[in-house]
Amino acid sequence: MKINNLKTEYKTNPLGIDVLVPRLSWEIESDLRDTKQAAYRITSAASVEQLREQKDLLWDSGKQTSDQSVHVEYGGPGLNSRQRVYWQVQVWDNHGHEAVSSETACFEMGLDTDQWHAQWITQPWDNDLDKATPCPYLRKAFSIDKPIASARIYASGLGLYELELNSQKVGDELFTPGWTNYHKRLQYQVYDVTDQLVTGVNTLGSILGDGWYRGHLGWWDNNRNNYGEALGLLLQLEIQFADGSQTTIITDESWQVATGPLLASDLYDGETYDARLEMPGWSSPNFDDSQWQAVVLLDHTKKTLTASIGEPVKRICELKPVEFLVTPKGEQVFDLGQNMVGWVRLKVQGKAGDRVELKFAEVLDQDGNFYTDNLRKIACTDTYILKGIGLETYEPRFTFHGFRYVQVQGYPGELTNDSITGIVIHSDMKPTGSFTCSDPMINRLQQNIEWGQRGNFLDVPTDCPQRDERMGWTGDAQVFAATASFNFNTAPFFAKWLKDLESEQRADGSVPWVVPNVIKDGGGTGWSDGFGATGWADAAVIIPWTLYQYYGDQRILEDQYDSMKAWVDYMRGHTGDSFIFDYGFHFGDWLSFSDYMSYHYNAPDYGYAGAHTDKSLIATAYFYYSTTLLQKAATITGREAEAKELNQLGANIKQAWNREFMTETGRLVSSTQAAYAIALSFNLVTEEKKAIVAQRLADDVRHFGHLTTGFLGTPVLNPALSDSGNPELAYQLLLNQRYPSWLYAVTMGATTIWERWDGIRPDGSFQTTGMNSFNHYAYGAIGEWLYHYVAGLGLDEKEPGFKRLRLCPHPGGGLTHASAKIQTLYGQAECSWEISDDDFNMDVTIPANTTATVTLPQATLEQVKENGQSLQTGNGISASVQNDGMVVLQFGSGEYQFKYPWNA
Numbered sequence: 001m002k003i004n005n006l007k008t009e010y011k012t013n014p015l016g017i018d019v020l021v022p023r024l025s026w027e028i029e030s031d032l033r034d035t036k037q038a039a040y041r042i043t044s045a046a047s048v049e050q051l052r053e054q055k056d057l058l059w060d061s062g063k064q065t066s067d068q069s070v071h072v073e074y075g076g077p078g079l080n081s082r083q084r085v086y087w088q089v090q091v092w093d094n095h096g097h098e099a100v101s102s103e104t105a106c107f108e109m110g111l112d113t114d115q116w117h118a119q120w121i122t123q124p125w126d127n128d129l130d131k132a133t134p135c136p137y138l139r140k141a142f143s144i145d146k147p148i149a150s151a152r153i154y155a156s157g158l159g160l161y162e163l164e165l166n167s168q169k170v171g172d173e174l175f176t177p178g179w180t181n182y183h184k185r186l187q188y189q190v191y192d193v194t195d196q197l198v199t200g201v202n203t204l205g206s207i208l209g210d211g212w213y214r215g216h217l218g219w220w221d222n223n224r225n226n227y228g229e230a231l232g233l234l235l236q237l238e239i240q241f242a243d244g245s246q247t248t249i250i251t252d253e254s255w256q257v258a259t260g261p262l263l264a265s266d267l268y269d270g271e272t273y274d275a276r277l278e279m280p281g282w283s284s285p286n287f288d289d290s291q292w293q294a295v296v297l298l299d300h301t302k303k304t305l306t307a308s309i310g311e312p313v314k315r316i317c318e319l320k321p322v323e324f325l326v327t328p329k330g331e332q333v334f335d336l337g338q339n340m341v342g343w344v345r346l347k348v349q350g351k352a353g354d355r356v357e358l359k360f361a362e363v364l365d366q367d368g369n370f371y372t373d374n375l376r377k378i379a380c381t382d383t384y385i386l387k388g389i390g391l392e393t394y395e396p397r398f399t400f401h402g403f404r405y406v407q408v409q410g411y412p413g414e415l416t417n418d419s420i421t422g423i424v425i426h427s428d429m430k431p432t433g434s435f436t437c438s439d440p441m442i443n444r445l446q447q448n449i450e451w452g453q454r455g456n457f458l459d460v461p462t463d464c465p466q467r468d469e470r471m472g473w474t475g476d477a478q479v480f481a482a483t484a485s486f487n488f489n490t491a492p493f494f495a496k497w498l499k500d501l502e503s504e505q506r507a508d509g510s511v512p513w514v515v516p517n518v519i520k521d522g523g524g525t526g527w528s529d530g531f532g533a534t535g536w537a538d539a540a541v542i543i544p545w546t547l548y549q550y551y552g553d554q555r556i557l558e559d560q561y562d563s564m565k566a567w568v569d570y571m572r573g574h575t576g577d578s579f580i581f582d583y584g585f586h587f588g589d590w591l592s593f594s595d596y597m598s599y600h601y602n603a604p605d606y607g608y609a610g611a612h613t614d615k616s617l618i619a620t621a622y623f624y625y626s627t628t629l630l631q632k633a634a635t636i637t638g639r640e641a642e643a644k645e646l647n648q649l650g651a652n653i654k655q656a657w658n659r660e661f662m663t664e665t666g667r668l669v670s671s672t673q674a675a676y677a678i679a680l681s682f683n684l685v686t687e688e689k690k691a692i693v694a695q696r697l698a699d700d701v702r703h704f705g706h707l708t709t710g711f712l713g714t715p716v717l718n719p720a721l722s723d724s725g726n727p728e729l730a731y732q733l734l735l736n737q738r739y740p741s742w743l744y745a746v747t748m749g750a751t752t753i754w755e756r757w758d759g760i761r762p763d764g765s766f767q768t769t770g771m772n773s774f775n776h777y778a779y780g781a782i783g784e785w786l787y788h789y790v791a792g793l794g795l796d797e798k799e800p801g802f803k804r805l806r807l808c809p810h811p812g813g814g815l816t817h818a819s820a821k822i823q824t825l826y827g828q829a830e831c832s833w834e835i836s837d838d839d840f841n842m843d844v845t846i847p848a849n850t851t852a853t854v855t856l857p858q859a860t861l862e863q864v865k866e867n868g869q870s871l872q873t874g875n876g877i878s879a880s881v882q883n884d885g886m887v888v889l890q891f892g893s894g895e896y897q898f899k900y901p902w903n904a
Contacts, residue, residue, distance in 0.1 A: 006105035016110035016190030018307040028848040033876030034892030044087040118250035120298035132264035156188035158232035160211035164283035173312035205283025209398030256292035275387035310496030319422035341455035350412030352388030360403035366764025402466030429488035452777035464773035475536035483783035509566030511537035528585035552801020579656035582616035592710030666692035674713025681716035694724035715781035731813030791820030808855040840902035
């Protein structure tokens with residue numbers, strides 16, 4: 001038995017946390033089946049030596065008889081600002097073995113608000129606030145005259161900041177301090193710079209960019225300076241010396257500032273960099289800053305500072321071009337082969353003053369030319385001006401693009417595949433899940449889903465990464481949250497964003513369309529003030545519940561409960577005795593299927609496109625669904641009285657919904673796929689009408705031969721079909737390659753998920769340029785169904801976080817094999833099946849300290865073999881039952897191989 005992957009608040013050895021009672025987790029690895037933790041002991045100390053020797057411990061939990069190995073609360077004395085704690089865990093299992101973690105884990109606390117001695121600083125000159133202007137470069141030299149034990153930088157910025165110390169970048173994080181409502185929550189980062197300091201003179205440097213704080217943000221006019229007009233830096237370097245003394249370097253009036261080669265930097269429009277203005281060694285001790293100006297202090301609060309809890313944005317990988325082409329218009333274009341988010345590294349040699357422009361696009365038009373109309377009103381251009389000294393290399397700092405194709409203009413020489421390299425960036429979420437099957441097009445669909453998540457999970461869950469939008473649309477996030485949590489560990493990412501959501505929630509409980517909220521008065525749409533749309537605002541309830549399910553994180557329910565309840569109370573307050581939520585603006589089943597005439601001629605208004613599902617039907621359905629989830633959260637968190645009230649409220653809503661929207665014969669007032677799928681998935685249909693409602697849904701799918709759903713109907717469509725006895729229709733929709741379908745985009749060469757089913761039409765023409773993103777993950781919510789239904793890897797709501805797995809594959813659609821894996825907080829779980837030589841083979845991996853219920857389809861107890869042996873209890877299997885045409889097994893951790901004859 002081994003103890004691995006020690007985590008504190010989901011992270012390995014985190015710096016600068018402000019969770020007063022951190023939670024500790026670990027994985028158990030064992031070669032024996034049915035291994036469970038019987039007891040644990042956690043010890044912690046102020047140093048590695050004390051922990052190793054088990055002396056002067058901060059905390060000793062003692063031997064605790066418990067199987068809890070995830071989210072165990074630290075029980076030591078109250079933690080102080082900057083405190084560093086080392087910890088390890090000892091585990092006893094049910095087989096009589098014990099083990100101590102070989103790694104020594106640690107965590108370090110951040111700064112209390114009153115411990116910030118640094119002052120906000122900014123440039124002394126005025127800027128033109130109507131456009132991007134040269135980025136400020138700031139520096140501060142200081143001396144160290146004795147050996148260092150440790151050093152930490154605590155830093156934040158108004159705008160984006162990047163730090164250097166002695167000409168080396170500090171840390172590997174990008175786009176710090178991240179995007180929040182800066183008036184309410186401003187993140188700071190902590191860096192260990194012990195090894196970057198030297199004895200003698202040292203120099204701190206920082207570059208500031210507009211970013212989300214001051215740059216373009218949104219599609220409407222006058223969309224700059226959303227949070228403020230002045231960029232600022234706040235930095236505190238704390239040095240602990242070997243002799244026990246300490247010193248602190250802070251941002252104050254002693255810092256110097258100047259402009260440099262970064263002439264303009266905007267998230268939307270791109271960056272302009274003039275290498276002739278470079279200042280070699282500007283953040284090194286020997287640089288002459290006599291021509292630089294003194295900074296000025298900036299009057300800005302420090303009370304909103306909060307430690308970063310999300311995953312930082314980082315460079316993830318690099319892509320080389322797969323093709324260089326010259327378009328019919330004569331444009332020189334590189335194809336990177338993948339719609340990605342980030343930028344390109346340019347290598348170029350030429351004369352001083354040569355100007356190279358890089359433009360970015362997701363697709364080529366039907367004639368093969370560079371296409372940027374769908375980017376709307378942004379330049380999306382990086383410009384590099386050469387200094388004319390040998391081979392020059394350029395990458396931007398404070399901008400990103402969504403693209404597959406790069407057009408190069410003004411290149412002084414012959415372009416080759418070595419001229420550019422794609423740099424992929426996104427929040428550094430750890431990949432956890434994978435899905436593959438025998439159909440290569442479905443595998444490409446899964447890759448498209450993952451790439452869509454990578455490109456849009458950049459500090460906030462954006463709708464799209466390329467045009468003049470890039471906002472945290474709540475509806476997109478909530479429908480995709482479960483799929484996202486299969487693909488990657490999203491717990492820290494969403495925990496951060498939910499804090500942003502709560503900070504943007506109005507006093508009446510209403511939730512904005514986007515978080516952070518920069519849409520004022522509906523963004524010029526005239527639809528509403530930008531708040532309170534069901535399916536979107538319900539992210540306040542659905543995403544915390546999703547995190548609880550996937551990570552067993554009860555604290556997220558505690559932390560977000562008031563926010564969850566406030567949204568449900570808002571809906572309740574606007575329904576009166578009718579319990580029908582028909583107040584305000586709602587998007588409804590956004591971007592649902594357009595009928596034949598609309599498809600070929602004029603697309604209807606976005607909010608009413610296609611199969612017209614009554615918006616109050618959907619709104620009330622979400623009112624019910626969020627109420628039921630809140631009721632469960634109330635029960636789990638011990639709010640029994642509230643749970644009872646919510647249970648009654650749910651019953652009232654369900655009764656009202658059926659009375660208002662369902663006929664006696666089981667027809668809905670909106671007889672659409674979205675309406676029936678939502679009704680079934682949200683459990684709104686009474687028992688006596690479930691069969692007829694399922695039949696009406698199936699009949700509609702058969703009638704059209706394809707899906708007709710939009711953003712809200714699509715995620716629940718296949719689950720509703722498969723769970724109500726029509727899996728063959730769900731597979732038909734999955735495998736459909738004609739518009740509208742998931743695989744249609746794959747046939748058209750998509751490498752991410754499209755915003756619209758017909759983003760590119762069969763003739764190569766495009767949907768409306770007003771709204772046609774080719775990297776929009778909402779329809780990728782089908783991924784959850786691939787994992788848990790097709791491959792069979794699911795979880796148990798009553799034992800969340802994959803403490804108990806439910807493995808139940810559903811072969812169909814002509815697939816001959818499927819496999820799903822996920823790295824849970826307990827370890828890797830896997831469910832793979834294959835039909836070969838008239839046999840059904842199923843391989844299962846269950847992590848230690850968890851259990852599983854496994855359902856073998858079309859099986860009998862007499863025919864099933866496990867590892868070549870007749871099926872029997874023992875050796876990990878605790879129960880086996882014949883249930884109609886299925887065999888249901890209960891067993892513990894380990895690897896299992898099942899085989900039995902298959903009759904298709």
